Amino acid sequence: MKNIVSYLLITLLPLSFFAQNNSIEVGKDERSWNIYTKSSTYKLKVDRNNIVQVVYYGNKLEPDRDVKDWEYWGNEIPVRGGFVNSKSILEVIFPDGVRDIELEYKKYEITDIGGYKTIKITQQDKYYPLEVNSFIRILPEYDFIEKWIEVRNLGKKGxxxxxxxxxxSIFLPDNAYELTHFSGIWGHEFTxxxxxxxxxxxxxxxxxxxxxxSSTFMIRPEKENDRYNGKVWFGTFTYSGNWRLDFDKSFYGKIQVTxxxxxxxxxxxxxxxxxxTTPVMIYGxxxxxxxxxxxNLASYSREKxxxxxxxxxxxxxxxNSWYATAMDVNEEQQLALAREAKNMGVEMFVIDDGWFKGRIDEKSGLGDWTVDKNKFPNGLNSLIEKVNAMGxxxxxxxxxxxxxxxxxxxxxxxxxVFYFPNRTRHEGRNQLIxxxxxxxxxxxxxxxLNKVLKENNIKFIKWDMNRHMTDPGFASAPAEEQRAVRIKYVENLYRLVESLRKDFPEVWFENCSSxxxxxxxxxxxxxxxxxxxxNTDPVDRIFIQDSYLTLFPANTMISWVTHEDWHKLNPSLEFKFDVCMAGVLGVGYDITKWNDAQKQVAKKKIEQYKEIREVIHKGKTYRIVSPFDENRSIxxxxxxxxxEVVVFVYNLGEYPRQSVEENRRSKLTKLKGLLPDATYKIEDMNSTYTGKYLxxxxxxxxxxGAYNSHIYSIKAL
Known part of the structure; x- marks a missing residue:
């Protein structure tokens, strides 16, 4: 079984500035370690029974604090075996049927991975040939550590x-906590x-x-609800298959997160x-x-x-031509769309589903990745050359x-396909996996896929995955490998994407999954x-995007302007563009049917977007007002x-009528992240303010007004 530790471990470039801030302090007896980020200490110690224990995780403590045995919070590697006093993270069965583990500390090593200090702690079972290496890498500027585990069979048989x-896993200090996480269903993601x-x-x-x-979670003490101040433990998982998080509170009040x-x-x-080797888990x-x-999380994703x-x-x-043509695609019709898109200022033209062999509806064609000659008798190159000629x-x-x-x-x-012998092959969307x-x-x-990319001048791939997993049978595999099929699937998925990116480094790749x-x-x-x-309804997207931007950077968030209006509110085209301009802007209408006024709106908005997207894609994002808190979003x-500052203001409803002064006071917006002594000019308002004032x-x-919006560009003079 190949290791599936995320390749992010080997792709981070060394940063000498940050490397000098990495901090792992080793105790004098070399049996304890203090691991520091900007705000936290993670403290480990080998106890008198030769077991690696977690002593502390939270705000910074004095490194020489004396810790008694009874103060240990739990094992660094909780296992199945002995007293059941915490959630195990390792459970095995040895060849003779024994399923208890007894680990003891052997050694440690401190190395650099990607320019970041990493400690490797080795433990072994007292009797069986099982070695467990736990890794902790410190990313101090992002206030988190990365943890992963390597398990080895040192034996010669069995x-x-x-x-x-x-x-x-981590353990939190005893307290009363609230957990926030993000879940949802199709069309209502990231709730x-x-x-x-x-x-x-x-x-x-x-x-x-x-x-x-998302697997991202945030834990904070109850009543500490200030968005910009207060203690928060957080984490997420760098894995795209089936994952699990457990938040366990014992009867003694201890919190363990695995x-x-x-x-x-x-x-x-x-x-x-x-x-x-496991994938990486982030704890911060x-x-x-x-x-x-x-x-911390958005900067990490964007920068690393x-x-x-x-x-x-x-x-x-x-x-993207999906909403205009669905699967009924041909060269003439796509070129007509491309001409209109170019006139509006679009830079990338994408044909969605329907271009490949036999794809006349959702019941046929998937798997046959060659161009449908009935739709494109001259192949795709004829179309692509004409699209490229437009710029x-x-x-x-x-x-x-x-x-x-x-x-x-x-x-x-x-x-x-996935299937079990003598069992139904469950189709979804007329598909099998x-x-x-x-x-x-x-x-x-x-x-x-290599052939399609090699033979055509393609610069963008929208990679979709529309099925839920069913029937994960692998009857032809050896018996010992059959129940590892999902893990191997994810390994090969990563391998496939990485191989194609290596072969075609100039191609953009979009991740989509229903x-x-x-x-x-x-x-x-x-x-x-x-x-x-x-769900491209602009009102719903304001909520979905607010949550998404809590976790990920704006330059990873594609948003299309489309005809969809799930709530029958008839929002303006300007409002739709303003919503989609908060990330990576796309258009999905049948633009050949637009009138001159609509085309002019689109052209003007795309021009505006190009002026501000550098800040949106590379800058920091602040959710000043959340639509989950008020009837608006900022x-x-x-x-x-x-x-340079860009502010998006979205109204989702009318506010109660007040005097002008009361209305102004009730809706004052305090900005974030400015230079206090700089003077900023707000376009469209013909006014200047210091950063400190703002x-x-x-x-x-x-x-x-309800469902109105405006984008403000603010610049330091």
Whole structure:
């Protein structure tokens, strides 16, 4: 079994400035360690029984504080075995049937990975040939640590079966806490959920490869609800398969948080001298409230995780033809759309579903990744050359992980899908899931997609995945490998994307999964942006985008202007553009049917967007007013040098009538992240203010009426 530790561990470039702030202090007896970030201390110590224990995790403490045995919070690697006093993160069965583990400390090593100090602590079972290496890497400027575990079978015969292996756990000081996480369903992704952590275990898990939310969590003491101040423990998981988080509060008040691969219906056999490495789990602590979590995670994704080719580039304005033509595509009709898109200022033209062999409806064609000659008798190159001649780049939609039973691929290889013998093959959307754990399936997809990209001047791929996981059978695999099929699937998915990116580094890749069904740091480290939701209604998107921007940077959030109006509110085209301009702007209308006024609005808005997108894509995001708190939303973006600011104001309803002065006072907006002594000019308001005034007193943005909006550009003089 190949390791599946996220490749983010080896792609971060060394940063000498930050490296000198990395801090791991080793005790005089070399049996204790203090691990520091900007705001926190993570303290470990080997106890008198030779077990590595967690002593503390929270705000900074004096490193020489004397700790008694009874003060230990829990084992650094809680296992199945002995007293059951915490959630285990490692459970195995040895060849002779013994399923208890007794670990003892052996050694430690401090190294650099990607320019960041990392400690590796080695423990071994007292009797069996099981070695457990726990890694902790410190990213001080983001106020978090990364944890992952490597398990090795040191024996010369017999396999060790892993029944559970998480990436790590943390323990929090005794207190009353609230947990906030983000979940949802199709069309309503990233809904914030807040609950009190009471005695018992709260589990958040994914079993079918779809989350419509996030593995990101925030835990804060009750009544500490200031967005910009207060203690928050946070975390997330860098994995795109089935994951699980457990929040366990004991009857003594201790809180333990564990996270990792969801081993429900999964197991891994370690053969002699074989190892398995978990994906990375992030655990963090800040005293800057939930906004501190936002800034740390978004900055990390934007500065470190995004694929390096386009990491620092502004994203292009997109047009996608799905809402205009669906699957009924041909060259003449697509060129007509491309001409209109170019006239509006679009930079990337994308054909969605329907371009490949036999794709006349959703029941056919998936899996046959060759151009449909009935629709494009001259191939795609004829179309692409004409699109490129207009000054537009060209992109395609694909869904490589799926197959229609009505396809040449399935007819030739019905055994290439997930299935169990003697059981129903469950179709969803007339699709079955290709068993990407198979090497022949991997090779077919790699060669097919490589050929399409090599033969056509394609600069953008929208990668979709529309099915929930069912029937994960792999009958042809050895018995010991059959229940590891989901893990192997994710390994090969990552491998496939990475291989294509290496072959075609100039191609942008978009992650899509029935909307926001598979958005995580594992995807962000391999794709340039995310399709956040199939719900493009602008009112709903204000809520979805507010949550998304709590967790991820704006340059990863694609938003289309479309005809959709789920609530029958008839919002203006200007309002729709303003909503979509808060991320990566796209258009999805049938623009050949627009009148001159609509085209002029689009052209003007795209021009405005190009003037401000540098700040949106590269700057810091502040959720000044959340639509979950008020009947409006205000987003603020600040450039790296703090001299340029963009503010989006969205009204979702009418406010009670007040006097002019009362109305102004009630709606003063305090901005964030400015230079206190600089003087800023607010365009459209013909007024100037110091940064200190805008942050401490605030400004009234005169946006009135329901479903109205305005974008303010603010610059330091």
């Amino acid at each position: 396999s060790i079966k892993i029944e559970k292996l998480s990436s790590g 914030p959920q807040t609950t009190r952590l009471t005695q018992g275990t709260k589990t958040i898990e994914v079993k079918d490869f779809k989350s419509y939310g 996270g990792g691969i969801n081993f429900w219906d999964q197991e891994v056999y370690l053969k002699p001298l074989q190892s398995f 602590y800040t005293e800057e409230g939930t906004n501190g979590v936002t800034q 995780l995004l694929p390096q080719t386009y990491r620092d580039k502004v994203r292009p304005v997109l047009y 537009l780049q060209f992109g395609l939609w694909i869904e490589p992980e799926m197959v229609n039973p009505n396809s040449d691929l399935y007819r030739a290889h019905p055994d290439w 290709l068993n990407l754990a198979r090497e022949d399936v991997y090779q077919y997809l790699y060669k097919s 909307g926001g069904g598979r958005i995580d740091l594992g995807m962000i480290s391999r794709y340039d942006f995310n399709w956040v939701s199939d 987003l603020q973006y600040v450039s790296v040098n703090q001299k 942050m401490e007193v605030g400004i009234y943005f005169p946006v009135g």
